[in-house]
């Protein structure tokens with residue numbers, strides 16, 4: 001390593017993402033780059049696309065790792081489905097649901113938000129009532145795993161209601177893909193985006209998306225006067241698919257990492273991987289409960305990937321997180337939006353979802369809570 005290189009201290013990443021990655025993924029990412037039009041790159045990309053279809057539970061041909069983080073996926077999915085003036089409905093009970101709504105407003109959509117209590121799942125009957133009362137939307141959107149609250153929102157009932165109203169259904173699977181089951185086709189999800197730095201087990205930089213034929217048809221008609229070019233599926237399709245026309249310089253090293261992470265996931269087995277997330281989260285919550293730190297979400301909608309726990313009274317949120325980071329090398333997250341200062345967000349995602357990591361955090365937390 002050259003003397004000029006500055007590298008940060010090692011961290012155990014147990015926040016809301018990114019999570020720690022395996023040595024295999026780090027090694028793969030460190031391989032020398034090849035060009036974005038190299039035939040070997042497209043072989044690699046094909047393998048990645050097959051793997052992502054398995055994670056998303058879909059046969060959608062247009063399933064690709066978009067360049068950028070989860071926000072790139074969110075923006076692309078909206079930009080290709082929403083024309084200015086379109087009605088859209090967002091089901092939101094947390095920070096990221098609200099963000100979808102905010103972004104759609106920026107794109108000129110007329111947005112209705114079906115709001116639920118932060119820390120609980122939204123009752124699908126609320127969506128039904130909204131759709132019965134208002135003008136028909138072109139799109140209904142919801143977050144599968146709300147990272148700001150640790151809540152799982154069941155998608156199939158929402159998708160069914162959206163389809164009955166003639167709308168497409170968009171899902172944010174950023175904190176679920178690779179950590180809990182996602183069954184896009186079975187649940188009626190027409191379009192979904194995710195990010196690789198949470199449960200998939202990669203460094204940040206790619207946003208997997210899956211897009212049905214129905215959405216691609218709509219994307220042909222959507223008028224993109226908002227000026228989107230980078231995320232235009234029509235243009236992107238001719239890079240990801242033959243004839244592989246230059247669109248932008250894709251981050252090939254992130255592809256190496258994603259390919260390695262997907263191989264590890266399938267070697268482990270998806271069922272086993274999902275069970276590992278449940279085991280790690282269970283052990284974490286048991287250990288924290290013994291210290292008087294309890295989960296925000298009730299068991300019926302609690303995620304095993306992101307554990308939102310209530311900060312006990314008289315505990316200094318910032319001090320504990322700073323000490324965990326600087327004295328123990330462990331990152332956890334604070335609350336977002338209206339839960340800022342009220343909860344911690346502890347990830348048991350991807351490679352981090354491991355009992356040894358949980359024990360390390362519990363020991364550090366015990367020290368910090370008794371300091």
Ligand SMILES: Cc1ncc(COP(=O)(O)O)c(C=O)c1O
Pocket residue numbers: 016017069070071072074096143145146147148172174175195
């Ligand atoms: C549910 C959800 N959606 C979207 C995003 C945005 O992803 P990114 O930060 O990778 O752009 C996040 C990030 O934490 C998220 O948790």
